Amino acid sequence: MPSDYVPILIYLLVATFIAAFALVLPHYLGPRRPNPAKSDTIESGKLSYGDARRRVPVQYYIVAMVFILFDIEVLFFYPWAVLFWDLKWYGLVQIAIFAFLLVESYIYIWKKGAFKWK
Amino acid sequence: MNDLLLLSPEIIIAVTAFLVLTLDIIWKGDRRSAVILPWVTVAGAVAALLAVVYIWPAASDTYGIATDTGNFVPMLALDRLAIFFKILAVLTVALVGLSAVDFIAQRSPFRGEFYVFTLLAGLSLMLLSAATNLVMIYLSLEFLSISSYVMTAYLRRDDRSVEAAIKYLLYGAVASGVMLYGFSLLYGATGSVDLATIARRIGESQVSLTFVVSAVVMILSGFGFKIALVPFHQWSPDAYEGAPTPVTAFLSVGPKAAGFAVLIRVLVVALPEYSVNWTAILSLVSILTMTVGNLVALWQTNIKRMLAYSSIAQAGYMLIGLAAWSAEPGGWAGNGISGILLFLFAYMFTNLGIFAVAIALENQLGTANIDDYAGLIRRSPYLSIALIIFFLSLIGIPPTGGFMGKLFVFGAAIDRGLYILAGIGILNSVISVYYYFGVVRRAFFVEAEDDTPIRVSPALNLVVTVTMIMTLLIALYGQPFINLANSSAQILAAAF
Amino acid sequence: MINQVPVSYYLLLGAILFSIGAGGVLIRRNAIVILMCVEMMMNAVNLTFIAFSRYLDSATGQIFVFMVMAVAAVEVAIGLALLVELNRHKQTVNIDEINSLKG
Numbered sequence: 001m002p003s004d005y006v007p008i009l010i011y012l013l014v015a016t017f018i019a020a021f022a023l024v025l026p027h028y029l030g031p032r033r034p035n036p037a038k039s040d041t042i043e044s045g046k047l048s049y050g051d052a053r054r055r056v057p058v059q060y061y062i063v064a065m066v067f068i069l070f071d072i073e074v075l076f077f078y079p080w081a082v083l084f085w086d087l088k089w090y091g092l093v094q095i096a097i098f099a100f101l102l103v104e105s106y107i108y109i110w111k112k113g114a115f116k117w118k
Numbered sequence: 119m120n121d122l123l124l125l126s127p128e129i130i131i132a133v134t135a136f137l138v139l140t141l142d143i144i145w146k147g148d149r150r151s152a153v154i155l156p157w158v159t160v161a162g163a164v165a166a167l168l169a170v171v172y173i174w175p176a177a178s179d180t181y182g183i184a185t186d187t188g189n190f191v192p193m194l195a196l197d198r199l200a201i202f203f204k205i206l207a208v209l210t211v212a213l214v215g216l217s218a219v220d221f222i223a224q225r226s227p228f229r230g231e232f233y234v235f236t237l238l239a240g241l242s243l244m245l246l247s248a249a250t251n252l253v254m255i256y257l258s259l260e261f262l263s264i265s266s267y268v269m270t271a272y273l274r275r276d277d278r279s280v281e282a283a284i285k286y287l288l289y290g291a292v293a294s295g296v297m298l299y300g301f302s303l304l305y306g307a308t309g310s311v312d313l314a315t316i317a318r319r320i321g322e323s324q325v326s327l328t329f330v331v332s333a334v335v336m337i338l339s340g341f342g343f344k345i346a347l348v349p350f351h352q353w354s355p356d357a358y359e360g361a362p363t364p365v366t367a368f369l370s371v372g373p374k375a376a377g378f379a380v381l382i383r384v385l386v387v388a389l390p391e392y393s394v395n396w397t398a399i400l401s402l403v404s405i406l407t408m409t410v411g412n413l414v415a416l417w418q419t420n421i422k423r424m425l426a427y428s429s430i431a432q433a434g435y436m437l438i439g440l441a442a443w444s445a446e447p448g449g450w451a452g453n454g455i456s457g458i459l460l461f462l463f464a465y466m467f468t469n470l471g472i473f474a475v476a477i478a479l480e481n482q483l484g485t486a487n488i489d490d491y492a493g494l495i496r497r498s499p500y501l502s503i504a505l506i507i508f509f510l511s512l513i514g515i516p517p518t519g520g521f522m523g524k525l526f527v528f529g530a531a532i533d534r535g536l537y538i539l540a541g542i543g544i545l546n547s548v549i550s551v552y553y554y555f556g557v558v559r560r561a562f563f564v565e566a567e568d569d570t571p572i573r574v575s576p577a578l579n580l581v582v583t584v585t586m587i588m589t590l591l592i593a594l595y596g597q598p599f600i601n602l603a604n605s606s607a608q609i610l611a612a613a614f
Numbered sequence: 615m616i617n618q619v620p621v622s623y624y625l626l627l628g629a630i631l632f633s634i635g636a637g638g639v640l641i642r643r644n645a646i647v648i649l650m651c652v653e654m655m656m657n658a659v660n661l662t663f664i665a666f667s668r669y670l671d672s673a674t675g676q677i678f679v680f681m682v683m684a685v686a687a688v689e690v691a692i693g694l695a696l697l698v699e700l701n702r703h704k705q706t707v708n709i710d711e712i713n714s715l716k717g
Contacts, residue, residue, distance in 0.1 A: 061694065061695075061698055065691045065694060065695060068687050068690070068691055069687060069688065069691055071687075072683060072684050072687040072688075073684065075680055075683060075684060076680065076684070079677075079680070101136075104136060104139070104140070107143065108139060108143055111143045111146075112143075252678070253674070253677065253678055253681060256678070256681065256682075256685075257681055257685070260685045260688075260689070263689075264685075264688055264689060264692060267692055267696070268692060271696055271699070274699050277703045277704070277714060278714055278715060280696060280699050280700050280703060281700065281712050281714060281715055282715060283696050284645065284693075284696050284697065284700055284709075284712065285712070285715075287689070287692065287693050287696060288639075288645065288648055288649075288652075288693075288709070291649070291652040291689055291693070292636075292639050292652060292655070295632075295635070295636075295652055295655035295656055295659065296636075296655075298655075298656065298659045298682065299632055299655070299658070299659050299662070301659075301678070302628075302659050302662040302663045302666065302675075302678075303662070305663065305666055305674070305675060305678070306625075306662065306665075306666035306669070306670070309666075309670045309672060310672075310674070311674050311678065355715075356715040359715050360715050
């Protein structure tokens with residue numbers, strides 16, 4: 001039923017309003033005294049240099065790939081965590097084996113020097 | 119028997135794989151690892167073979183193992199069909215591991231990962247042949263594919279190895295995506311991922327046939343890719359040619375065997391009630407596969423590429439057995455399928471033997487051209503004799519295992535009245551004589567430019583000897599092997 | 615009651631996404647784009663699984679999706695590694711220019 005979606009519509013309207021409110025109001029209320037240091041990209045004392053669209057060295061792809069893999073493996077911990085009490089020791093042993101394999105592969109990656117920054 | 123004990127072959131292989139990996143890290147790829155790791159691999163495979171023999175009497179047609187909290191979730195079948203393919207898998211691992219010793223050691227820097235991936239690929243073969251559940255089939259199929267991609271790209275300094283792996287990966291990823299879509303439709307139509315339950319739901323005929331038809335077509339394309347059946351074979355010549363030769367040996371046997379295992383299981387367990395003219399479809403694919411494989415093989419100049427087309431053709435012959443089974447599934451179901459099993463068994467030894475010869479030559483010469491075989495009889499009489507026996511077996515001429523395989527497969531087809539199919543199979547075998555004996559002709563009747571003897575290392579010698587003896591033994595003392603294939607196939611017949 | 619969208623809509627969306635992915639695989643020549651298209655096919659399958667899982671009220675489909683996600687990540691990681699290696703050899707990722715194996 002379309003009427004089921006009314007709460008979502010209201011939620012969207014409220015969210016839009018708050019966002020617009022927070023953006024528009026300071027624009028009129030706040031004082032504006034810009035100076036070069038203030039309008040710099042990083043306003044923390046570190047001088048910025050070069051362009052933001054720099055090329056990343058290709059060595060980085062190994063770290064990125066390893067990240068993707070370990071990131072995805074975490075997926076399997078969630079169902080186990082939800083069922084932790086139901087699975088008892090059996091589940092704990094299973095997840096321990098899984099974690100052991102992950103650690104083993106981590107050590108392998110480490111020893112092979114995948115994290116060395118050339 | 120205890121569940122864990124029934125899984126002991128898989129556990130042994132997995133533990134060996136991680137042992138090899140750990141040793142490789144500890145020794146940092148020095149001399150010790152090059153000498154010891156291959157033998158650790160072979161020892162693991164032999165231990166797993168003993169475990170398989172040990173659990174053989176306990177194998178039954180009961181499906182699956184109990185998993186968490188007392189729920190019985192069928193994942194792996196421990197029937198004799200699975201155990202038969204486990205024997206194939208561990209033998210493949212052992213023989214490939216042995217024939218790779220010098221090949222891998224020569225190519226520096228030595229890395230032990232090769233043996234890790236050989237073992238893991240073997241593990242995936244064992245799991246795939248036992249899987250009774252779409253989830254398990256998908257996982258083990260991908261496990262096998264991913265190990266194969268990495269093994270293909272193993273010589274990553276070599277353009278051709280990387281190129282072969284990329285082609286293999288792109289074809290493989292698309293094929294598995296299509297297969298997966300088929301799985302999702304089958305799951306949606308039947309509400310289950312368990313093969314036996316799917317069969318029951320289809321039998322109750324309360325499922326949408328449109329879904330099932332499209333699902334089955336997609337799933338078969340995924341399996342066809344693994345076996346390299348004809349519309350899905352384009353990857354295999356490139357992958358075989360570019361891959362390191364021991365890997366090619368593995369690819370020509372392992373994935374094909376496992377592909378047949380899962381194809382047989384899905385057709386026999388999940389889709390027997392499903393009224394499609396399987397015989398026509400399987401016969402057509404079989405005819406296409408053997409004819410295309412054989413005809414293209416005639417023009418090849420590279421031995422690995424020729425063997426790639428030859429193995430496509432061999433898969434076509436094996437498919438005849440499945441077509442024969444489907445023509446009369448209610449009868450003695452063992453007939454066509456036990457023929458496939460016997461054929462696969464002989465084919466494994468024969469093909470691994472040929473590749474061992476090819477590796478011996480490549481170790482010395484650095485190339486893999488058919489012309490390199492000129493004058494082999496003067497350079498290494500032993501390899502020449504072995505080569506003849508292996509090629510006789512691939513053609514299917516008597517005192518060899520290939521003859522027994524073809525006898526049973528073609529015999530099953532004739533028994534079920536598929537005369538045309540059997541005739542085309544025999545015709546194709548005749549065509550194949552031309553290119554197989556092209557190599558033999560060079561080896562015996564063409565003068566070599568260079569008469570230096572081929573030095574064969576002890577490990578390779580062992581592989582050639584074992585495979586040659588087994589190829590002959592299957593024919594000369596065939597009864598135990600026939601019984602093995604028959605009982606493996608009959609358990610399957612009793613399962614439904 | 616919000617779950618009133620019929621299951622066929624999801625299936626249709628899944629089929630459309632899958633076809634777009636498959637079409638991309640056939641048309642595009644850049645290997646990275648092909649990998650992305652394969653990924654799209656996988657996710658179309660995931661959508662189909664989830665839709666069926668909800669429709670049939672069975673959790674198996676969701677488990678399958680977990681497995682597919684993990685395997686797809688591994689496959690893409692291997693694919694990207696191979697492409698980086700290929701790019702070092704040939705300075706291209708165009709599959710029409712990868713043709714040293716032929717016959």
